[in-house]
Amino acid sequence: MATAVMGLHNPNQTQITGSILLDEEEVIGKTGDSMASIRGSKVGMIFQNPLTALNPLMKIGQQIKEMLAVHDVYPENQYESRIFQLLEQVGIPNPKRVVNQFPHQLSGGMRQRVMIAIAIANDPDLIIADEPTTALDVTIQAQILDLILEIQKKKNAGVILITHDLGVVAEVADTVAVMYAGQLVEKAxxxxxxxxxxxxxxxxxxxxxxxxxxxxxxxxxxxxxxxxxxxxxxxxxxxxxxxxxxxxxxxxxxxxxxxxxxxxxxxxxxxxxxxxxxxxxxxxxxx
Structure with missing residues (x-):
């Protein structure tokens, strides 16, 4: 589902039925530049494993700047201040040090916070969080979930949280959609x-x-x-x-x-x- 919304699915291997509307605009069927203009601007994604999602050869600051540069939400002369603002917003201490670090130099929880910063860089209307607490200890899990909910409330953005953890579902969800093998089987x-x-x-x-x-x-x-x-x-x-x-x-x-x-x-x-x-x-x- 997440890959369908982001336009990252392989149309030769994936069958998609139904409709996906974002701001009353149909997403299914969009390709190329039309989909790229939505991905990262209107829709931000927090990937399951930040260690593989982040570029190991690029510093954190460069990776956030890259997301800002792809879209025209913020002018170039605001990139630096926006990067520091994002890192502070997701609770990363000493942003000036972190922007010059590589992903492997950060803890799992810090990497996930960086992923969240990248996902919200362009103030998206929808945030997709794919198993955002995987491989994190219980304390860090709670902090990451609280952070996502805090951002959702502040920005009035929608959140699709994908998880197999029923405890997380019970704690943070408003509406639940249960899927099995790609089929939506229940929603309430x-x-x-x-x-x-x-x-x-x-x-x-x-x-x-x-x-x-x-x-x-x-x-x-x-x-x-x-x-x-x-x-x-x-x-x-x-x-x-x-x-x-x-x-x-x-x-x-x-x-x-x-x-x-x-x-x-x-x-x-x-x-x-x-x-x-x-x-x-x-x-x-x-x-």
Whole structure:
């Protein structure tokens, strides 16, 4: 999804359906210069691994300057002051020293802050954060998440946070979209999703997540594995192939459009109406 919004996907290997609107402008189908004018200006991206996303041969200041130079949001005579402003904004101490350092000379948390500075350099309307807390310790994770939310509020920008960490989702999200193998399977407010999950994948995810209530029990393990690209049939509910007791439902062709089952709660397909865990069947369908 993130690569589709940024126009970084390979059209020969990726099938994209639906629509992506940014300021009422269609993004899907844009290529070349038209997409480049959006990427880095209207949309900023915080990549998962800053050590590989940052250029190891360029100093930090040069990399931020490069992002500013690509677009005309700020005049050239303001680049230096803007670079220091950005580094201070993301909580980096001693910006004058950091601008002359290389990525490998910074800690993981500092590199991620630099990535955030680059992402917001041109005041984007949308920030995409791809697993921004991966490989960071718990304390630094909290600081990075707080920083992203602070920037979002100050700049009134939208944030798409991509994460596999349900704890992070519960803590920072307003609306949650659950995806499986490229399919959007459920979308709801964070409160509704955690209290009233419907799609079999969403329910399986939540049940397999450790909690204080399940610490004494065996964790639920989702059967099977994620399909390879060659096995994907996008007119089916892909997750049902991993539910052995729903083979008939897994073969049904379904609409790619989700159904609104209650106010702002959308679910893909109809299998959620029949889904039960095996142990719930033994207990007479107790949810």
């Amino acid at each position: 407010s964070v409160e509704e999703l955690f209290q009233n999950p419907k799609h079999p994948y969403t329910r399986s995810l939540l049940r397999s997540n450790p909690s204080a209530e399940t610490v004494s029990d065996d964790l639920y393990v989702i059967p099977g594995s994620v399909p390879s690209l060659s096995e994907i049939e996008y007119d089916k509910d892909l997750f049902l192939a991993r539910v052995p007791w729903m083979k008939e439902e897994a073969q049904k062709v379904i609409s790619e459009k989700m159904t609104e089952i209650s106010s702002n709660h959308f679910v893909r397909g109809q299998a959620w109406k029949k889904f039960e865990f095996p142990d719930q069947k033994l207990k007479g369908g107790k949810k």
